[in-house]
Amino acid sequence: MPDDDTRRLVAAQGRGFVATVRPDGIPNLSPGGTTEVWDDEHLVFPDLYSPGTVADLAGNPAVEVNVVDPVRRRGYRFRGAGEVFTRGEPYDRIVRRFGRKRGTDPAPVGSAVLVRVLGAEPLVSPAYEGGAAEEGIAAHRRARLTSGTDAAGDGREEPG
Numbered sequence: 001m002p003d004d005d006t007r008r009l010v011a012a013q014g015r016g017f018v019a020t021v022r023p024d025g026i027p028n029l030s031p032g033g034t035t036e037v038w039d040d041e042h043l044v045f046p047d048l049y050s051p052g053t054v055a056d057l058a059g060n061p062a063v064e065v066n067v068v069d070p071v072r073r074r075g076y077r078f079r080g081a082g083e084v085f086t087r088g089e090p091y092d093r094i095v096r097r098f099g100r101k102r103g104t105d106p107a108p109v110g111s112a113v114l115v116r117v118l119g120a121e122p123l124v125s126p127a128y129e130g131g132a133a134e135e136g137i138a139a140h141r142r143a144r145l146t147s148g149t150d151a152a153g154d155g156r157e158e159p160g
């Protein structure tokens with residue numbers, strides 16, 4: 001059940017990595033650019049080009065979605081059950097919402113996936129071990145992401 005912190009994180013990031021289980025039992029991990037909180041119990045993502053994810057869910061609803069803030073180096077992992085909708089409601093409402101909020105073109109949206117969240121756990125980088133402050137971690141990461149180099153200039157990679 002997403003709380004306020006979870007909602008803020010998902011809204012700010014708007015993207016998740018979606019893991020499903022293939023029929024042969026092998027995991028399938030798919031980066032999605034589009035993930036939102038749908039309501040108090042569900043995440044939602046449109047299938048723009050995720051044929052493997054959708055096919056997996058048809059046979060096995062087990063799914064995990066990871067949403068991570070790469071700057072603050074925190075996130076959530078959501079375990080749940082995925083259901084695929086291809087027409088009618090709630091498909092139409094989902095497509096309308098993504099069109100309104102993100103300008104998502106409805107044409108390539110083959111289906112919409114609602115994930116009933118059965119459990120949500122925080123993800124925290126080991127960079128926080130030892131009591132490091134979020135501000136410092138975020139500043140360091142921001143510098144790395146923008147310069148692509150070692151911002152501190154000491155050649156050390158921070159853990160996590």
Ligand SMILES: Cc1cc2nc3c(=O)[nH]c(=O)nc-3n(C[C@H](O)[C@H](O)[C@H](O)COP(=O)(O)O)c2cc1C
Binds near residue numbers: 031052
């Ligand atoms: C940064 C990034 C963002 C992506 N966003 C989406 C997305 O929002 N929706 C989607 O269906 N596919 C998206 N994709 C493409 C799928 O991840 C890709 O087609 C993947 O191979 C689908 O795997 P699957 O068929 O196993 O689900 C994205 C890929 C990347 C690298």
